[in-house]
């Protein structure tokens with residue numbers, strides 16, 4: 001979320017000359033409900049309700065998140081919505097970004113919370129959170145009815161006047177998007193019919209908002225962060241078959257941002273990262289719903305560019321929430337305020353879309369990188385979430401407080417930790433794709449097929465898939481052979497090794513008559529390797545399989561203000577400068593095995609080898625209260641010069 005102090009204020013006024021009116025007649029494509037949603041050949045995720053996590057590190061995190069969400073009450077979440085609608089409320093409001101004076105209030109309370117509750121119901125059958133979600137939807141519906149203009153938010157529509165008048169305002173459509181998305185999730189994942197009706201009202205209000213506003217003025221207004229307004233409006237169009245929502249989605253497009261990407265130009269430097277990733281998710285949905293390939297090309301180019309040239313090793317991007325340097329130049333950027341967690345959440349959403357078009361294992365490798373290193377581990381035992389992901393040496397993880405912060409990353413984290421099961425399996429027709437190695441069960445009722453994935457991955461270097469089938473059927477099961485594994489990877493069917501294996505970084509298709517009781521055993525050896533920081537050949541991180549390793553630099557601060565932040569601020573106060581990166585006893589060109597060694601024993605433990613100070617290393621996701629360093633200073637190599 002763009003920090004309030006960094007927002008760009010509009011310097012325009014309504015009613016400028018040269019009008020290009022956006023109105024109800026600007027029809028684009030006529031849709032019928034869900035038309036174009038299943039183009040031939042595309043991979044599709046299974047409905048979340050078909051997949052259940054089994055006990056393991058992800059299930060544990062899902063349950064912690066659910067307990068945190070259950071600790072929040074509907075009356076308190078609804079407080080600012082009710083006051084805005086003129087309905088009395090004596091509830092104690094939440095604080096931070098949900099304070100009754102904050103211009104983002106409602107983003108979590110009526111947005112992320114709804115999405116997370118819906119996901120928790122679909123993903124784990126959490127009836128408590130479903131009931132909370134239903135109660136919240138009816139409370140929101142009552143507020144919308146009382147306001148009477150189809151508008152709904154926890155702040156008055158006056159903030160949208162500020163936007164059109166060029167007055168100071170934080171990001172009114174950002175919050176509006178979260179509420180609409182929460183309502184659609186409640187509708188799609190739990191079947192709440194009222195939620196769709198409320199969202200439709202909001203969609204109509206948003207559509208009409210831009211009537212009479214010139215194209216130029218609208219483009220200036222769109223410089224203010226608006227989340228995924230284009231995405232949620234495309235989703236509404238696909239759900240209802242009403243093309244006016246597609247028109248409305250187009251009004252949130254910015255040619256100044258999209259055109260260079262369509263021309264495969266990276267002009268991202270200077271932009272606020274998490275403002276822009278959701279816009280590309282909207283473009284991805286526009287491709288899926290309209291079939292216009294230009295949107296697909298934009299999304300694919302953008303994602304390739306960010307993942308390859310703007311991401312840190314943990315699978316996330318941004319410096320001070322922005323892309324501050326040219327592509328491929330992250331040298332000198334290792335500080336506390338990098339890799340805002342929302343960035344990983346949104347990049348992973350985009351990776352799912354692009355993967356569904358291409359079936360390219362590369363995107364599931366990237367997804368796994370972020371999942372294991374930048375999502376797992378960013379929640380503490382109380383369900384509190386991280387905002388930034390410090391990558392300078394000697395820092396530690398800090399979290400939001402339970403009731404006084406409510407950052408954007410609290411919200412996206414609450415969603416993420418309720419939907420770990422949504423990308424494990426995809427299908428294309430009757431083919432199945434096993435994308436991720438999480439202990440889980442896929443129950444494909446229509447096909448009479450159940451797949452149980454039994455694994456302690458990444459503790460275990462592989463997984464086992466057990467087939468339970470009501471009738472034998474010929475189908476292809478595609479197993480991801482990750483880019484990080486070795487040529488010793490192996491697959492056994494009912495104990496018999498397959499002679500063939502796919503190259504690391506692709507899928508192995510296994511076509512046969514599958515019968516009840518069949519098992520697929522997948523062995524995926526991990527090895528040590530290192531990855532350079534883009535733009536600096538003297539700085540590297542160590543990895544083991546998909547896991548980023550972190551050097552343990554000793555106990556973190558014990559005092560709560562440094563560990564849990566009790567305000568809307570996102571960085572601990574009085575932060576001390578980072579320490580120097582630990583020195584690796586090897587050159588950047590050396591093999592990682594020269595300077596890191598695997599410690600014997602059942603746990604994933606490592607140590608630095610060679611001369612110099614000794615460090616113990618663990619997978620980054622296991623770092624909790626410790627100070628750490630992910631990056632190392634290598635003995636040779638140099639910073640690359642940036643283009644002028």
Ligand SMILES: [Zn+2]
Pocket residue numbers: 001274340341342343387407408409410412
């Ligand atoms: Zn965030």
